[in-house]
Amino acid sequence: MDNFVVSARKYRPATFATVVGQEHITRTLKNAILTGQLPQAFLFCGSRGVGKTTCARILAKTINCEHRTADGEACNECESCRSFNEGASMNIFELDAASNNGVDNMRELTQQVYIPPQTGKYKVYIIDEVHMLSTGAFNAFLKTLEEPPAYAKFILATTEKNKVIPTILSRCQVFDFKRIEVPDIVHHLEYVAGNEGVKYEPEALELIATKAEGGMRDALSTFDQLVNFTQGNLTYQGCLENLNVLDTDYYFRLVDQLRAGDLSGALLLYQEITTRGFGGQHFLTGLCEHLRNLMVSLDPQTLTLVEGGEKLRARYGQQAQQCGLPLLLNYLGTAGDYEYRFREANNKRLFVEIGLMKMASATMQVG
Secondary structure (H helix, E strand, O other), X not given: OOOOXXXXXXXXXXXXXXXXXXXXXXXXXXXXXXXXXXXXXXEEEOOOOOOHHHHHHHHHHHHOOOOOOOOOOOOOOOHHHHHHHOOOOOOEEEEEOOOOOOHHHHHHHHHHHOOOOOOOOOEEXXXXXXXXXXXXXXXXXXXXXXXXXOOEEEEEEEOOHHHOOHHHHOOOEEEEOOOOOHHHHHHHHHHHHHHHOOEEOHHHHHHHHHHOOOOXXXXXXXXXXXXXXXXXXXXXXXHHHHHOOOOHHHHHHHHHHHHOOOHHHHHHXXXXXXXXXXXXXXXXXXXXXXXXXXHHOOOOOOHHHOOOOHHHHHHHHHHHHHHOHHHHHHHHHHHHHHHHHHHHOOOHHHHHHHHHHHHHHHHHHHO
């Protein structure tokens, strides 16, 4: 049996041009390389799976490339690039601060810094999850970071910039990675699915992208899982079942029933949802998210804040106009209050049903 390589590794970008959703970062890094204005230390910040470590590796490879392209990309053909791609580079060192966070680990690293590179121009040190370093390790690292040799470059990565001490922050050029937008994730998933021969419904990829919450690695991991579950045929319904996600269609139907004052229909729909195994907390959280999406859909300028495809946004916009601002504010206030107080309720089913009764009666009050 061939060794399976997960998509997050198999399709990890190898050049700045293939990094998804971080154009503001890659453009700045390429310009710094082209002008030769490289800082001694970089700090890459952002949530998980948005490309921090990937960009650190691309940057480390590119600045040591012997024949860079005219637009600042690594050639992937020179000896330095080949050794990096094969995992045998002697100039690039990676340290996981989550498991190597002590003073001794940092002293060992700083001692290596003062040994010049045998080949290549730079020695690059990538320290992942740098916020996990102990106070002693930070202090041991500080002097080296302040006055490193000209050939040494440090790339620090963290998901929690607020935990990095100010004296480290002030010595780094900080790059803030943003969450990857749903259309960008969908476009990349389409590329992966095409390469892997996976059939898919567009709505299924949109669901995976939304579920990933801006992280490409999470999206690709979920993609692999669902490909196995659906045997290479990603359908929207199959993805819903596997991810335990409540279909947005339920919430569209529910709001229509509430708007019509149809309490019986709303209660029966909630019964159907609980029968499918979704608890009251899950239901209320999803309802608040749905109502929030309706709120921002009232204005075409903020409709882009809804994560999803054009068809879904159009549907939100249509229902939002049908409800109007006063009714949506009433619904959202009630749903938010009941979600907040849900854990305190003894009879949780009745508690949710009372919330639905209040929202169903709000139509007449607002009207």
